[in-house]
Amino acid sequence: MSRYNNIIVGVSGMEKLTWGIEGLDKLIGDAIAPGSLIAIAGHPGAGKTTLASTICYANTLRGRKCLYISFQESRNKLFRVMKRLGIDLESAEGRGFLKFINFPLALMPEEFLSEIKKIVERNEYKVIVIDSINPLLGSVEGNLAKRAILQNFLYNLPSITNGLTILLAELPVGEKSIWLGELEFVVDSMIIMRHRIEKSMLVRLMEIRKTRNTPVSVAQIPFSIAEGRGVEVWPPPIIEEVPSVKEEEKIELPCKTLSAAFKHLHRGHVIYITYPADARPWFTPMIFLGLSIKNDLKTLLISYRYASSDLAELIKRSLVKIGVEDVNELISRYFKLVGLNPFTMSIQQLLVHEVNLVKEAKPDVVIFHGVEIPFSATRTREYMPYLINQLNYLKKEQVLIIRTSSYLSEKIYRVNAGISDVVINIGLIKASHGGFSYNAYLWRRAEEPLLIDSNEVDECLSEIKGLINCLGAGQSVKH
Ligand SMILES: Nc1ncnc2c1ncn2[C@@H]1O[C@H](COP(=O)(O)OP(=O)(O)OP(=O)(O)O)[C@@H](O)[C@H]1O
Ligand SMILES: [Mg+2]
Numbered sequence: 001m002s003r004y005n006n007i008i009v010g011v012s013g014m015e016k017l018t019w020g021i022e023g024l025d026k027l028i029g030d031a032i033a034p035g036s037l038i039a040i041a042g043h044p045g046a047g048k049t050t051l052a053s054t055i056c057y058a059n060t061l062r063g064r065k066c067l068y069i070s071f072q073e074s075r076n077k078l079f080r081v082m083k084r085l086g087i088d089l090e091s092a093e094g095r096g097f098l099k100f101i102n103f104p105l106a107l108m109p110e111e112f113l114s115e116i117k118k119i120v121e122r123n124e125y126k127v128i129v130i131d132s133i134n135p136l137l138g139s140v141e142g143n144l145a146k147r148a149i150l151q152n153f154l155y156n157l158p159s160i161t162n163g164l165t166i167l168l169a170e171l172p173v174g175e176k177s178i179w180l181g182e183l184e185f186v187v188d189s190m191i192i193m194r195h196r197i198e199k200s201m202l203v204r205l206m207e208i209r210k211t212r213n214t215p216v217s218v219a220q221i222p223f224s225i226a227e228g229r230g231v232e233v234w235p236p237p238i239i240e241e242v243p244s245v246k247e248e249e250k251i252e253l254p255c256k257t258l259s260a261a262f263k264h265l266h267r268g269h270v271i272y273i274t275y276p277a278d279a280r281p282w283f284t285p286m287i288f289l290g291l292s293i294k295n296d297l298k299t300l301l302i303s304y305r306y307a308s309s310d311l312a313e314l315i316k317r318s319l320v321k322i323g324v325e326d327v328n329e330l331i332s333r334y335f336k337l338v339g340l341n342p343f344t345m346s347i348q349q350l351l352v353h354e355v356n357l358v359k360e361a362k363p364d365v366v367i368f369h370g371v372e373i374p375f376s377a378t379r380t381r382e383y384m385p386y387l388i389n390q391l392n393y394l395k396k397e398q399v400l401i402i403r404t405s406s407y408l409s410e411k412i413y414r415v416n417a418g419i420s421d422v423v424i425n426i427g428l429i430k431a432s433h434g435g436f437s438y439n440a441y442l443w444r445r446a447e448e449p450l451l452i453d454s455n456e457v458d459e460c461l462s463e464i465k466g467l468i469n470c471l472g473a474g475q476s477v478k479h
Pocket of ligand 1: 042043044045046047048049050051081084085170225226227228
């Protein structure tokens with residue numbers, strides 16, 4: 001089902017113009033106020049035609065007429081391609097809300113402009129798309145002549161119609177367009193659409209270069225084009241001030257050793273837990289469950305490594321090991337498990353998608369399991385701004401954030417520790433009986449670091465075991 005199906009056709013003529021994309025309406029809705037001239041520029045395949053068709057179509061659904069002028073694409077081809085994206089231009093045309101005109105390239109600018117003027121004066125088009133202005137501007141010599149077309153005619157179009165005029169501009173690959181500056185000077189708003197390859201995936205970005213009617217807080221917005229869904233934007237959550245941690249509510253640690261090191265935690269804290277990649281401890285789920293039980297917290301566990309069913313199995317195994325029987329009940333009471341392959345989307349989309357999962361599940365705690373996986377495949381300086389925005393958003397939502405990772409490199413460890421309030425670095429040591437056991441380095445912001453040995457780790461686990469078993473036996477636990 002297309003996301004346009006919910007929109008009522010032909011409602012009030014007074015309704016605002018829309019981008020047809022929720023995120024853009026929120027972010028830069030006023031940029032397409034009636035009377036605006038906007039430019040959408042980009043390399044071939046960047047998505048200019050798709051975005052313009054989206055705006056055109058979404059407004060026809062709101063009872064606005066759209067005029068789509070193309071110098072390149074045939075009506076049939078455009079309609080066919082857009083239909084697969086959920087943009088049904090044919091039905092808009094059938095209802096009399098869309099007029100598609102294909103102009104021959106050979107037409108001189110004067111003929112074209114007078115032709116357009118006639119059509120526009122006879123009809124009430126609230127959205128006009130010119131796809132693209134390259135043939136028009138290319139047919140005259142010199143920047144002055146180009147600016148004259150832009151300034152004398154195209155600039156005035158929106159005021160004739162009191163609607164929106166969208167100029168599409170093709171940027172030649174690998175070259176800087178010599179007249180882009182002229183265009184930017186004349187239009188009210190300008191969006192540049194870009195795409196590049198990241199993690200072997202196509203990443204699309206909209207760069208909001210200029211908006212005359214509306215302040216812009218995000219300069220680059222990731223977006224996607226997908227079958228049946230069309231254009232979707234993924235604006236990152238931006239919170240200008242770093243939110244403070246609210247100190248009133250204390251989150252108690254599930255054992256004395258952890259309490260001695262951290263005292264207590266607060267919502268909004270970021271906890272980083274790391275362990276050897278080749279000896280990942282079986283007991284980390286117990287710490288999470290102990291924390292949940294002790295404080296009655298709902299936990300969303302997002303794993304980059306395992307499917308949700310495998311995660312459940314992993315937690316079960318660690319609980320069975322300590323003799324807990326009613327495992328499924330405990331897991332479903334405290335956990336929501338999600339397996340998320342970070343390589344099915346760009347890093348920006350991934351972090352926004354996770355925020356959406358949190359908005360949906362409304363947990364008290366969110367655990368990101370296996371953060372070394374997206375980290376090791378992305379350049380830190382590209383990952384970091386999006387990650388910090390995400391963490392700030394989660395802090396503001398008062399979620400306790402736990403990030404776990406295998407120890408891959410000192411750099412990954414330091415970068416992640418550097419953005420955390422609490423660090424638990426679990427190490428593997430040779431035990432006196434010959435085998436191996438775990439110790440841990442513990443640090444909390446504003447406290448002395450603490451190194452605990454394997455006996456203290458064991459003591460902590462046995463306390464948590466008591467806590468879990470006590471709940472399993474149906475006794476009440478202090479919250
Ligand atoms: N059904 C579809 N599913 C997913 N992506 C699609 C689909 N149809 C088209 N696309 C993508 O949309 C993009 C085409 O966008 P569009 O034609 O709007 O670009 P453009 O900027 O107008 O290009 P040009 O300068 O060549 O006119 C392509 O990158 C294509 O991969
Ligand atoms: Mg195009």
